[in-house]
Amino acid sequence: MNLILLGPPGAGKGTQAKILEEKYGLRQRSTGEMLRAEIAAETEIGKQAKRCMDAGHLVPDDVLIGMIASCIDKENCGAKGIILDGFPRTIPQAEALDRMLAEKGKSLCCVIELKVDEDRLLERLRSRIAESGDNVRSDDNEEVFRNRLSVYREQTAPIIPYYEKVGLLCSVDGMQPIAQVSADIDALLSGFDEDDDEECGNRSGGCCCHR
Ligand code: AMP
Numbered sequence: 428m429n430l431i432l433l434g435p436p437g438a439g440k441g442t443q444a445k446i447l448e449e450k451y452g453l454r455q456r457s458t459g460e461m462l463r464a465e466i467a468a469e470t471e472i473g474k475q476a477k478r479c480m481d482a483g484h485l486v487p488d489d490v491l492i493g494m495i496a497s498c499i500d501k502e503n504c505g506a507k508g509i510i511l512d513g514f515p516r517t518i519p520q521a522e523a524l525d526r527m528l529a530e531k532g533k534s535l536c537c538v539i540e541l542k543v544d545e546d547r548l549l550e551r552l553r554s555r556i557a558e559s560g561d562n563v564r565s566d567d568n569e570e571v572f573r574n575r576l577s578v579y580r581e582q583t584a585p586i587i588p589y590y591e592k593v594g595l596l597c598s599v600d601g602m603q604p605i606a607q608v609s610a611d612i613d614a615l616l617s618g619f620d621e622d623d624d625e626e627c628g629n630r631s632g633g634c635c636c637h638r
Pocket of ligand 1: 436458459460462479480483484485486487488491512513514515516517520566575
């Protein structure tokens with residue numbers, strides 16, 4: 428069961444991905460976390476990524492596609508499936524993902540969009556900053572956050588119709604309490620066979636949200 432969590436920064440993708448990992452034995456792959464690890468290790472990718480991330484811009488597609496390709500390649504990456512958190516963020520990334528999964532005989536189960544009220548995301552950001560104390564992310568400040576939101580609108584939101592067209596898009600109200608969002612996602616996933624990747628991707632009529 429391979430799925431994507433989609434939504435603007437602060438929508439709760441990371442929180443829901445962690446819950447899904449626990450419940451379904453899936454592996455979360457957060458490209459933001461992978462990039463922050465590259466920055467911490469001071470790699471070339473990390474240096475390039477830091478400049479983009481600190482400005483609230485996207486890191487170039489080829490870097491991200493390469494990172495996800497090696498992740499999908501690893502045998503131990505998602506025996507039961509993966510939850511992609513923060514990838515894809517552009518149409519070329521979505522197209523590359525389709526190709527990479529197809530090459531491995533895998534497919535997407537569904538794309539879960541966390542729908543949020545953007546006006547209230549700044550409130551969430553302020554609480555996240557307050558809770559993070561000294562560990563606050565360098566891109567978690569209001570100015571950069573506004574950039575990240577506009578990048579989401581311009582470059583990432585177009586992948587919503589891309590997945591809608593192929594019947595994979597499911598939407599959940601991400602403004603609800605965490606437990607309720609999680610329950611709604613469970614309801615969406617309840618129709619899928621957790622262990623059967625093929626069954627998921629080959630389902631005609633597409634996503635559970637159309638039931
Ligand atoms: P996140 O932790 O998902 O909020 O990502 C933090 C930052 O990492 C983003 O603002 C981007 O600069 C970068 N990033 C993460 N994932 C991607 C991606 N799929 N494509 C391009 N940049 C990304």
